[in-house]
Amino acid sequence: xxxxxxxxxxxxxPAASEEDRFARLIEEHQRQVYSLALRLIxxxxxxxxxxxxxxxxxxxxxxxxxxxxxxxxxLLRIAANKVRxxxxxxxxxxxxxxxxxxxxxxxxxxxxxxPDDPAGRPEQAALxxxxxRRVQAAINRLPPRQREVAVLRAQELSMAEIAxxxxxAEGTVKAHxxxxxxxxxxxxxxxx
Amino acid sequence: xxxxxxEKELLSLLAVxxxxxxxxxxxxxxxxxxxxxxxxxxxxxxxxxxxAAAVLVMFLARAPQQAPAPETLVSTAFLENLDLLxxxxxxxxxxxxxx
Numbered sequence: 001x002x003x004x005x006x007x008x009x010x011x012x013x014p015a016a017s018e019e020d021r022f023a024r025l026i027e028e029h030q031r032q033v034y035s036l037a038l039r040l041i042x043x044x045x046x047x048x049x050x051x052x053x054x055x056x057x058x059x060x061x062x063x064x065x066x067x068x069x070x071x072x073x074x075l076l077r078i079a080a081n082k083v084r085x086x087x088x089x090x091x092x093x094x095x096x097x098x099x100x101x102x103x104x105x106x107x108x109x110x111x112x113x114x115p116d117d118p119a120g121r122p123e124q125a126a127l128x129x130x131x132x133r134r135v136q137a138a139i140n141r142l143p144p145r146q147r148e149v150a151v152l153r154a155q156e157l158s159m160a161e162i163a164x165x166x167x168x169a170e171g172t173v174k175a176h177x178x179x180x181x182x183x184x185x186x187x188x189x190x191x192x
Numbered sequence: 193x194x195x196x197x198x199e200k201e202l203l204s205l206l207a208v209x210x211x212x213x214x215x216x217x218x219x220x221x222x223x224x225x226x227x228x229x230x231x232x233x234x235x236x237x238x239x240x241x242x243x244a245a246a247v248l249v250m251f252l253a254r255a256p257q258q259a260p261a262p263e264t265l266v267s268t269a270f271l272e273n274l275d276l277l278x279x280x281x282x283x284x285x286x287x288x289x290x291x
Contacts, residue, residue, distance in 0.1 A: 023223055031215065052221065056229060
């Protein structure tokens, strides 16, 4: 077991109920799963749905988890597959004329990007919302594979872990990250 | 600035930040949805057992009514219709050995 795995899966007390264990699994990984879904889709409501589906699917199949990869990598792979299914579904819907093209970051309400501290909200909220939109737009401009690599990199995954998650060679991941990084730095230079 | 630091800064920019209340609400919604789904699937697991029970109840409700022996039926018809002995339908319904 790697150091990372040891860190992210603290032992669950044997007395913990199913509910407690599920709640703990969500608490530990929801930020990464939701971030991945949001950054890959750019729609808060859809990202919420994918996060929910990911955890329900993971909980259902947890007994089948062989532990070949870390729990985090496994969860993110489930989420990434669900995002791919979402895009296929969207493509199909737009092909039959049921979908309108959505704006970048659609579904992100100001309340969702507001900080916990209510002090200085108006300015902070405006800045945070503006930055959020620009970051999302920069990610949306990346080709799909570069986008996936960049978003997984932002979840603190190593190149090897990204390769496992996306089923790619590590060298390919590095090449995608190199390109994505260059483009993102160009688009978001003002914040760096 | 070092390359690693630049990367770190870029990755921090890509991170999604939400207030704690958002994560708590999301966790509760996922937990609730999971148990609702579980309850529905458990209900479906019980469906075959419920159907089997319904069939059994129907079978048991019908079972006590014992059908009368064919001879009794014929004899009763014979006695009730003595005055219709000339009616060929009745005569035909009576087995030969009872006539």
